[in-house]
Ligand SMILES: NC(=O)c1ccc[n+]([C@@H]2O[C@H](COP(=O)([O-])OP(=O)(O)OC[C@H]3O[C@@H](n4cnc5c(N)ncnc54)[C@H](O)[C@@H]3O)[C@@H](O)[C@H]2O)c1
């Protein structure tokens with residue numbers, strides 16, 4: 121049994137807390153929202169972010185006190201909306217025990233800095249690389265909350281840390297694989313959200329399988345080129361965290377990114393789709409950062425660029441797809 125603290129009690133943080141509790145750990149949930157803390161602590165529920173679960177496990181407690189939340193933690197898991205991760209984690213600086221591992225579940229890139237979540241978490245907490253791990257894969261929270269079988273990847277440059285975290289979150293229905301490719305894992309998780317926005321938009325506009333397959337395949341090529349340029353292992357992109365997550369996210373209305381895109385495709389504005397979203401659609405903030413990253417590395421990012429024009433200039437789905445094609449005929 122390990123003492124694990126989860127920072128952020130949204131849909132995925134709470135689901136991951138349930139996985140950790142099912143795996144036999146003592147789990148402490150922390151949330152910035154007092155009503156969520158009270159609901160988990162007093163009712164064993166998170167009716168705000170995860171109503172699909174009737175009763176959370178008994179070995180899962182909650183507190184809103186930062187110092188108390190992490191005082192005995194051996195593993196600290198971070199599941200906060202990516203754009204708020206830095207500011208939220210800076211409040212925990214100096215509170216987390218010196219030998220605890222820190223694990224990011226987040227799938228996003230920080231606006232302004234263009235930094236991945238492994239960079240943001242380590243900077244905010246002043247954490248050495250060997251105490252960091254990231255978890256990413258085809259993990260739609262509502263399915264896993266119902267304990268449907270699924271798998272994920274735990275990546276750390278420290279194989280001991282990856283193995284320890286994988287052990288802590290291994291259950292009969294949730295199977296972690298390990299990896300040392302943190303950069304690849306982070307980029308897969310963040311960039312697939314941009315692809316899911318575009319596929320959702322095409323679906324919302326009424327297009328079928330060919331269009332979806334085209335966006336997914338070109339999107340995978342785009343994220344693989346970017347990943348390679350960043351030093352990622354190309355194999356990661358064909359694994360669970362890459363193509364696996366792309367299939368899950370681009371194919372399910374349970375994905376907030378897919379649904380956000382679908383709502384745009386049906387004619388909603390960005391503001392309307394934001395209001396309609398059931399939680400954070402990380403791809404919205406990540407899209408422009410992908411274009412900036414591509415520009416910096418000299419890697420073309422036509423899909424992210426076209427989606428930036430959707431999000432910033434309100435172009436239609438048909439215009440987005442025509443931008444994606446371009447006018448030049450090239451080799452695939
Ligand atoms: N939902 C999923 O299926 C899923 C699966 C895998 C990964 N993820 C990733 O996990 C992360 C969290 O997703 P989620 O589903 O829990 O999102 P959510 O929208 O349900 O919850 C977001 C969480 O961020 C917290 N937060 C926002 N601003 C904060 C601040 N300033 N200080 C402290 N906390 C703050 C909220 O309180 C909430 O707990 C995202 O990066 C997402 O991409 C989600």
Ligand SMILES: O=P(O)(O)OC[C@H](O)CO
Nearest residue numbers: 257258259260375376377
């Ligand atoms: O709901 P989304 O779009 O954030 O996607 C959830 C997960 O990332 C799927 O693996």
